[in-house]
Amino acid sequence: MNRNADPLTLKLSLREKCAYGMGDFGSNLMLCIGTLYLLKFYTDELGMPAFYGGVIFLVAKFFTAFTDMLTGVLLDSRRNIGENGKFRPFILYASVPVALVATAQFMANDFSLTVKTAIATVLFMMFGLFYSLMNCSYGAMVPAITKNPDERAQLAAWRQGGATLGLLLCTVGFMPVQSLFNANPSQGYFFAALLFALCGLLCMWWCYNGVQERYVEVTPEHHKPSMIKSFCAIFRNPPLLVLCIANLCTLAAFNIKLAIQVYYTQYVLNDIHLLSWMGFFSMGCILIGVFLVPGAVKRFGKKQVYLGGLTLWATGDVLNFLWGSSSLMFVFFSCMAFFGTAFVNSLNWALVPDTVDYGEWKTGIRTEGSVYTGYTFSRKISAALAGFLPGIMLTQIGYVPNTLQSATTLLGLRQLIFLWPCGLAIIAALTMGFFYKLNEKRFAFIIEEISTRKNKSCQQSATNTENKASAVTL
Template structure:
């Protein structure tokens, strides 16, 4: 380790290789996560024979549990002081990815137990997946401030991350069910083989991320700083930009996950073409990729907040058009492409804005806690995911969904409302929240970084150190 860093961190440029490696992290994690987000509820209802209500309860309980495991991960990260050459965050990416892949696969194993045991086993497996996924993914996300302080490079990393996530989601959408369908004689075996393939690929991608990124600004908190789960809650409520971002993200992630969970039912029962899911995924996720690549340029021209609001507007308009005129396969795909194009800007900037709130928290409190801020933020995401998993299960029961049967008109209308109206309303709430209450713009952020650097230089001068050196540890 060295404690010397002589160039301006705000102008540091990352290599294309490192950005690619970072993007591979969310590509790999989404290969393992999205198979559950997209198909686990359908596996529960159609293969394990569970009522949709039970599937919703499993999602609710497990996601609430993993919301608190995120907090635990934040405490663990901010407590680390004996940091080796691997860095503060990278070891968790390497080692936690193995149990994530194993449990992601195990969730798609069928059994002949009674309903109570099936439900208990599914809940425990989902909770285990959430625990290990928290250790892996929270470390991955919290690592950004340690990689670069350049806000434009952070936007680039967020774009690469969202690009990786989108390609992972695209592959899950396009390829999972066709692989599963190859085992027409045993659909349950098809689910298991598909899950095994995606989890294995995800594992190798996480290892590629570990080997390709570098932590440059690893800061060790003072001995007086004692991290706790309460610190993560404090990190939210003492940090206004983070609080606003959490509320907006609560809405957008719930909307996005509800849409993903219901689309497999919508294509099968409303449009009567389950194979359309692959084509829809190909085109809509392609639109997301285009949007992701446009994010850095759009942010440079208009600023993060304006681009974020523009994405929400496209999202809401696309859903409204789909509800009114999306009754055919072609119109459904076209309007979905518009909505998903808007989500590209929203989901990318969710990650680009979090590191800015880390710096805001350091400016306000004098203590840098990437783990507490990031896991405080992901707590809201897990609560959102819990609701997004719970509500479709409950609503499928309420609208009278019957697995593998022709649905009545009321059920079909309920599916249309679930996939379009609910996400649209949540997107509008998020837009109002960000538009009215998020005040951390680019100009203010630059002033905050400048003041933080001045504080560090003054502190080093008081201790007789070279003012040209920073207080970070360079690995």
Template sequence: MSNYDALTLKLSLREKFAYGMGDFGSNLMLCIGTLYLLKFYTDELGMPAYYGGIIFLVAKFFTAATDMFTGVLLDSRRNIGAKGKFRPFILYASFPVALVATAQFLATEFPLVVKTVLATALFMLFGLFYSLMNCSYGAMVPAITKNPHERAQLAAWRQGGATLGLLLCTVAFIPIKSLITWSSSAGYLLTALLFSLCGLFSMWWCFRGVKERYIQVLPEGHKPGILKSFCAIFNNPPLLVLCIANLCTLAAFNIKLAIQVYYTQYVLNDIHLLSWMGFFSMGCILIGVLLVPASVRRFGKKQVYLGGLFLWAAGDLLNFFWGSTSVLFVAFSCVAFFGTAFVNSLNWALVPDTVEYGEWKTGIRAEGSVYTGYTFSRKISAALAGFLPGIMLTQIGYIPNIAQSSGTLMGLRQLMFIWPGGLAVIAALTMSLFYKLNEQRFASIIEELSQRKKFTEEQENLNSKEKVSTVNI
């Protein structure tokens, strides 16, 4: 296929939908832990909040390493079968992800130390299998299409799927759990099982519906490794800037998700408001996701990304100062989450562009190393985002299932709005000042890569003819 054909190839709506189902399924299994696992630890297992923070910190640092391992594994593949380079991991790793995601909500009567060790081990095991599944899913985009607009659409479909998964977890988890009246801990377990099964079938749908068209293997003699995955970050300036910005945005997003269940219960005195907030704010995210492709075509990825960060920070600051009622809380949350739609969608649209940049700069195309180098920064961010709420809940004096003090309530408000809003501002400054890979430069890089490939093929053909002539002589 020519360079022009590759850059203009249009994907079918069916394939885009299938790709979106991948992040819908993975988020069903991931977000039940992000949203409710800390509360399960504190309220059902009786752990101190800082124990939960330490569990998140240890397990997420471990899964950051497993992401790098996944990148090495993907780039090491030589014998690519009919299922492709990335799709087999989506198929085979999704089952243990669903199994462990459910097992994390199993309440036991063990001593606190044993509970903590078991919870840490399960969280680490979840991270291992989730890395194999989700890193392969994300790294697959350059193999699906080279068209930058189609990549932006895939990112939008991915974010749409992720948003729907998060929406269902936010809106439906607590009401479904509440239907199981005989045991609160059984409610957590059975609801987690339901969400995990739905996530599993969604991942299988993604596997069947997408196609890898541009499969490349690393040249002989190039051995991928963990160190090279780090080098993929530091030798690739656009990727490094994106990692730093993403470190801020993902930490902000995960802190907000972890704290919102406490905030609605103790500050607004209505835990069921979480479902309403989730319904309206995730609806705003879906609207934002639908607007991403058209916005990118008109303004470019970087400008749309920065606009999303501005809305995010503005919504959080408005909520901190004036979101004292349920209506205003939901309204300002909608503004912030509408902004996150553009940010989170374009995080995934920008990463594939850095693959071509890395190939252009180094001569080596390594989707796995680039993508997992990027997800390494996301896991470090998630580790901090999981650690900080647990530690801060202890610092502000949180005690489960009682009326909280005024100092604790102010601490919850700061964790919910000031920290995420501040991190969004830092991300905006980072991208604004240092990210230089715009659409025009990307197009020139693709053209130069095409010319290099054409030249290499001509040289190989010439060498082949010379060998034939030598044999004939």
């Protein structure tokens, strides 16, 4: 590959795109087992009230929101960057404790409720800390891989494809593995978590070996990164702020849907095994959507495709609430909604590198770590709310584990899985539609101006060097 080629036209190999996608496949294998099943493990195996599970998610996710900020500070503070790059070493080394803690979270114990809650909270916080080091580095690496906006969109599609496959495998495969241990369900949870975490670890190492950082830039000495600057990076970068608000809504909606679907299939549709089939078809629809993202972006632009995905998502949820009482219709309308999420979730990652370039254009300082972790801060706050609300709402609607639920509880489950995500998707659409102004034409202008500035700076430096040499000669 020609390193001297125009950065805006440089093409990545299929092998490298695949390796990058495997990174989110692996990280989602380790993340989604917690997103999908940890609350149910707390309530059904550890005997915790759903409220306790919600509080654990809230506390731990708020903690990891700030660890994301610390990761950004750490990344932007790096000065002596070796041949492995600025971001890749964190993918290699942090993935090991992520896998260990992801497994440990599913270890049953007979301690008191207070001790169980404390252990679960600490483990979840540790998972968030190491996951921040691994995943924030993985995401912030995109601007260092390529400057080509089309290639960035493709990397985002490969990333979302990997994430979708990871989510699909967790949705379809976790409970069947767990059910192999019918005599000891707690042991089944632990074995399934161990299996998925090990596979996730191997995929992260695949990503480390397969990607290349071509445009590594060291943050200037006079710019000292800090958590405050990472936080302020959101508010000084209007496109990033709008994206954070929209993502706050979409991620909360998506995670609420994932957390409640296991309860919905078991108690509303009376068929928990339907979860695997629903996951297979709906995640398959997400994969189809992911493959369509690059072509749709080329034809319509990122913003229009993003809004189209939100429209499909909200429509699918409304139809499911009205007519999704049978297994067939539930799967059908869920496929429509998840197909829409493919465009939204893919473009969330494709838009972030654009805001990095916008920040450099506006301030003259390139800080991938601060921008990316400022963005992931909003995602973790969203995840905190998405973990907290289902636990609180399950308590409010009168959920009791492993028993026949009342009509009020069943209605509450339907509202939680459909109406809440639909409302949040509509808010995200309004936010992006009215306030996101960084379109393709403006982005091309920004990249061109940044290149012009750098060329002028290099010419000025060369001129100054020549003048100094002439002065010495004289």
